[in-house]
Amino acid sequence: MYKFTDKYMQNPDNLKYLRDNMMGPNAMRISEEMASYLNIDKDMRVLDLGCGCGLSTMLLVQKYGAVVTAADLWISPTDNYERFKSIGIDDKAFPVHADATKGLPFAHGYFDILFSVDAYHYFGRTSDMLPSLIPFVKTGGYIAISVPGWKTEMKKCVPPELKPYFIDAGDDDAETFQTLDWWKNLWKQSDGIEIVDFREMECCGQAWDEWLESPNPYAVKDRGMMEAEQGKYFNLIQMTARVL
Ligand SMILES: C[S@@+](CC[C@H](N)C(=O)[O-])C[C@H]1O[C@@H](n2cnc3c(N)ncnc32)[C@H](O)[C@@H]1O
Numbered sequence: 001m002y003k004f005t006d007k008y009m010q011n012p013d014n015l016k017y018l019r020d021n022m023m024g025p026n027a028m029r030i031s032e033e034m035a036s037y038l039n040i041d042k043d044m045r046v047l048d049l050g051c052g053c054g055l056s057t058m059l060l061v062q063k064y065g066a067v068v069t070a071a072d073l074w075i076s077p078t079d080n081y082e083r084f085k086s087i088g089i090d091d092k093a094f095p096v097h098a099d100a101t102k103g104l105p106f107a108h109g110y111f112d113i114l115f116s117v118d119a120y121h122y123f124g125r126t127s128d129m130l131p132s133l134i135p136f137v138k139t140g141g142y143i144a145i146s147v148p149g150w151k152t153e154m155k156k157c158v159p160p161e162l163k164p165y166f167i168d169a170g171d172d173d174a175e176t177f178q179t180l181d182w183w184k185n186l187w188k189q190s191d192g193i194e195i196v197d198f199r200e201m202e203c204c205g206q207a208w209d210e211w212l213e214s215p216n217p218y219a220v221k222d223r224g225m226m227e228a229e230q231g232k233y234f235n236l237i238q239m240t241a242r243v244l
Helices: 003-010 012-021 027-035 055-064 077-086 129-136 180-188 204-212 217-229
Strands: 045-049 067-072 093-097 111-117 137-150 193-200 234-243
Touching: 003 012, 003 027, 003 055, 027 055, 027 111, 027 137, 027 204, 027 234, 045 055, 055 067, 055 093, 055 111, 067 077, 077 093, 111 129, 129 137, 137 180, 180 193, 180 234, 204 217, 204 234
Parallel strands: 045 067, 045 111, 067 093, 111 137
Antiparallel strands: 137 234, 193 234
16 A cells, blocks of 8 residues: 555655655655545646645655645745755646635635645634535545544543643644544534545554654654554544545
């Protein structure tokens, strides 16, 4: 399932690029698993929402030849354009600044797939977010989203061993983390889609381990948290819906 990612990471220059541009669990590996459930091809237009530094965009362009609009809030499109030029995907990957909470600057019915890795939990927890995104996807197209979350319901109580990293550190991730059932219940409220699949991703442990090898200061900080977590609490949740 991870042929592209495994091969890519065997090259030391690639591995450095990947680690330097990670913003969380390995977005390339997560994207490859999620994409394996979709029939992506070179004629498709994909919106990569919350693309960060574009690791998911790179996978979608280099593995499938898709045309990708790489939209993000925190990362400048100019920086992403420089990145895309440096890896030779600037003819198929178009960087855009976008805030999903403020309305997106795209045509309705434009995208075959709305794809998002490790970003939707920041802005997608309200009942009106999914309905606001559906119009940008063609009828019969897909919305495919992966978010980190809890394996089981925490009833607003972060496990004691993780408190130093969430509560005491003032980290708002505890608020953004939810369970698979929580997300499914939210999506069930939305008209205009048919839920195709909700699943726990197989790459969860590996994608987190690969993030911890990144020099990103947040990754360095997360090493203690993952040591305390011991694979007990964190999940990666994949949600796929078809637009009606
Ligand atoms: C943890 S980073 C992950 C980035 C990238 N997807 C990855 O996995 O490497 C979360 C991303 O969500 C994006 N984001 C957060 N809120 C957003 C919003 N309201 N609209 C668009 N993107 C948003 C941020 O800009 C950030 O790049």
